[in-house]
Amino acid sequence: MKHTLRLIRRFVFILMFSVILLFALNVILFIAATYDETNARGGWQWAEEVTEELLSSDGNGLKLSQKGAEILEELDAWAVLVADGTGDVIWHSDNLPPEIPLHYSAADISWGTRGYIKDYPTTTASKGKDLLILGHPKTRYWKQMWNTWDYDLIKNAPGTILKAAGVNLLVIIFIYMVFTFGFLRSVKPVVDGIERLPEEEVHVRERGQLSGLASAINQASEKLRSQEHALKKKERAQANWIAGVSHDIRTPLSMVMGYAGELEENRALPDEARKQAQVIRLQSVRMKNLINDLNLYSRLEYTMQPLKRSKVDFAAVVRLAAADFINSDLEQKYPVEWSMEEGLAACVIDGDKELLGRAVNNILTNVRVHNPDGCRITIKMEKEKGKDGKRKGERGKDEKRTDEKEKDETRRDETGRLSLIIEDNGTGADQEQLKQLKNTPHYMMCGRNGSSERGERHGMGLLIVRQIAEVHGGTAEFFQSQEGGFGVKLTLTLEHIAVMIEKA
Amino acid sequence: MSNDYLKQKRLLLVDDEEELLHMVEMILRKDGYTELRTAGSTEEAFRIFREWKPELAVLDVMLPDGDGFSLFSRMRRESDLPVLFLTARGEDEDRFKGWDMGADDYMVKPFLPRELTSRILAILRRSYKNENPVVRLAQSSIDFERAEVQKGEERLSLTAKEYELLTALYRNAGRIVTIDQLCEAAWGDNPYGYENSLMAHIRRIREKIEENPSKPVSLLTVKGLGYKLITEETL
Incomplete structure (x- = not known):
């Protein structure tokens, strides 16, 4: 409707402009057309000129020069x-x-002056x-x-x-409005249809002068929807396919992992063979992570x-992921x-x-993959305090539930942003790789140049970290520690943060 | 003192992959389990369940003649044996379904042998802890049935919170239990803000189970993350 109003305004403006322009044009044309007439004053001028050229000659007669x-x-x-x-007549x-x-x-x-003499139009001038x-x-x-006009x-x-x-x-405006509203009434459904086209399926009634347009819109809508549907179907099929493949790989991989672990x-067995079994196990763990990542990613x-x-409570999520990581690090190689x-x-x-746990887990797994030794x-967890570090009353209920021993503690809730920084002192990534990690679009998860010194890739696992951060409205940055x-x-953005204040 | 009594429990393994069943059975036998039976279908599993009365079941979700979830509910109607789902279906919906139905644990394939054995042991401990109430620590022992600690000649009783905390730690003996998990075990669903309280309780537990509470050997702190209980069996 906004568009329609704008259209009407514009039309009215054009109309006014045209009327003024036409008027001016007519005035100019009128002046141009009557210019000669004005000069000769409708023939009266000639009469005066002829009078002036009528000269006395020889004392008794008149002679025209x-x-x-x-x-x-x-x-x-x-x-x-x-x-x-x-x-x-003394001269003619x-x-x-x-x-x-x-x-x-x-x-x-009098008659001749006002009108005609024998049908000849006349003009006069006095000579003496x-x-x-x-x-x-x-x-x-x-x-x-009869050249008199009513005075009023x-x-x-x-x-x-x-x-x-x-x-x-x-x-003129009335005629325009009647016509325009009639026109708009038939255009409106078409305009509405076009406006809604990007969001939903549209069907415009095909009748009146614009039925051709309406049917074109309907066709476009149908085409759009079917394409969208096809695309969604394709994406879904792709994700399902990945889910299916990863499902089917899990059971055989279990056996690879299981027997390798046993061996x-x-x-x-000789040490050498056991070492080889270890390699098989570690690599199958990597495959497992890859499958999980791929599935989640899609x-x-x-x-x-x-x-x-x-x-x-993000802190609890991180603690749990860290504890799981340490618990699974039987050789305690990753303090x-x-x-x-x-x-x-x-x-x-x-x-x-x-998902948040998964993100932390992926970061830690990435460290293990890149630093087998x-x-x-x-x-590290830090808060980037927001400006409105204020109390929130809604947590009051929970406060009362705390143990009696903790009565000397109060809570202060703050909003802001929270950052989790996980660093290691192992294999890093060079600028090139960091740049790639930063810029790789989601669908290009395995860059060919993405290999680090050890030939390992900071691959999909970290992209998933980024993905998870983004779906939570946060960010993930990768850097050299x-x-x-x-x-x-x-x-990540904090809903609120509880800070313990110990009262002295 | 060990988990021997747990390793004598009857374990039923259900999976449609014969090879995998074979491997899991081998892993568990090597780990010391003796009473093991396998089934490749829900019908077979249910028959064994009725006849043999297993004390723990490891179930696959996808089976040739039905799914593990419905097998699980059929079993649960007759007994509340602990169940571990071991499945290739890793989607969250499946996992939550498993948890919601009351499964004791849910593991997604592929898995490492050690992961499986430790999870099974944890479930057994949790489910049958009262059968062997005495857990030996380096300098004392905990009697879960009586909620007491025996240190030398001394018998010290545990408060309710201390009991809950020790139970949570014992279930995951040898592994880090995070502060949050401990708070949840002791104070329930909304466990924020009990960290200091937790520290106080841990201190009192140490006074009971450790010779020198300021130099603990059984209940260790993992700075910032949580605590770890070292029992004789985990050594």
Whole structure:
């Protein structure tokens, strides 16, 4: 509807503009067309000029000068000079038509001056007390014979003209509106249809002048939907295919992993063989992670994994992932150093617990993959305090549940951003790789140049970390740690943070 | 003192892959389990379940004549034996379904032998802890049935919270249990803000189970993350 209003405004503007333009144009044309007329003053000018060329000659007669004769010839006009008092013609041009009288009464003169003499339109000029009558060819001029106007008519003319113009304008606008609304009524469904086309399936009634347009829109809509459907189907099929493949790989891989694990621990085997079994086991673990990543990746990418959002204590999620990591590190090759900003208790964010845990797990797994000989890992949690570090009353209920022993503690809840930094002192990544990690679009998860010094890739696992951060409205940055290893910084928005304040 | 009594439990393994069953059976036998039976279908599994009365079942979700979830509910109608789902279906929906139905654990293939054995042991411990109530630690022993600690000649009783905490730690003996998990075990669903309280309880537990509470050998702190209980069997 907004568009329609704009259209109407525009149309009205164009209309006004055209009316003004037309008016101006007409005035100009009128002036141009009557320019000559104005100059000669409708033939009266000629009469005066001829009078001036009528000269006395030899004391008794009158003679038309050469120039006067030329004027008459050019105008194809005749002239008579009527004497004052007698009404007799005391001079006339040579070409006087025979039907022209040579004597005029006062009434004849008045009549001749106002109108015609024998159908010849006339103009007059006075020569002394005498009157020169110039007779023009019959088709040269129209003469207005009753040239009086009502006084009020002239007096009120400006108002009258304005009123007339106003009425004209109203009539034009009325005609325009009737036509436009009729037109808009038939255009509106089409316009609405086009506007809705990007969002939903559209069906416009195909009738009236614009039925062709409506049917084209309907076809376009149908085509769009079917393409969208096909694309979704394809994506779904792709994700399902990946899920299917990863499902089918899991069972055989279980056996590879299981037997490799058994062989590795079989003391009856030579060391060399057990080492080889270990390689098989480690590689099959990598394959397992890869399958999990691939599956999750495609589900996230094709939005087949709905976020199960809830209030999650991110610190607990990280602790659990870290504890799992340490628990599975039987040889204790990856000592983990944990540091959390002093006083931070719970870092509640609105997120999917499983996915967040998965992100942390992926970061830690990535460290293990790239550093098979072990390295030191530091996990740090900090809050980037928001400006509105304020109390929130809604946590009051929980406070009361705390043990009696903790009565000397109060909570202060703050909002802001929370960052988790996981760094290691092992194999790092060079600038090239970091750049690639930063810029790789999701669908290009295995860059060919992505190999680090050890020939390992910081691949899909980290891209999933980024994906998970992004679906939570956060960011994931990858960098070179201070100790030359690899670092990941995950920044998330805090719902609120509980800070413990010990009262002295 | 060991898990011997747990390793004598009757374990039923159900999977449609014969090879995998074979491998799991071998892994468990090597780990010391003796009473093992396998089934390749829900019908077979249910028959064995009725006749043999297993004390723990490892179930696959996809079976040739039905799915593990419905087999699980059929079994649960007759007994509340602990169940571990071991499946290739890793999607969250499946996992949550497993948990929601009351499964004791849910493992996605592929898995490492050690992962499987430790999870089975954890379930057995949790389910049958009262049968062997005395857990030996380096300098004391915990009697879960009586909720007591025996240290030398001394018998010290455990408070309810201490009991809950020790249970949670014992179930995962040798593994880190995070602060949050411990708080949840002791204080329930909304466990934020009990960290200091937890520290106090841990201190009191140490006073009971350790010779020198400031130099603990059985209940270890993993800085920032949680605690770990070292029992004789995990050594």
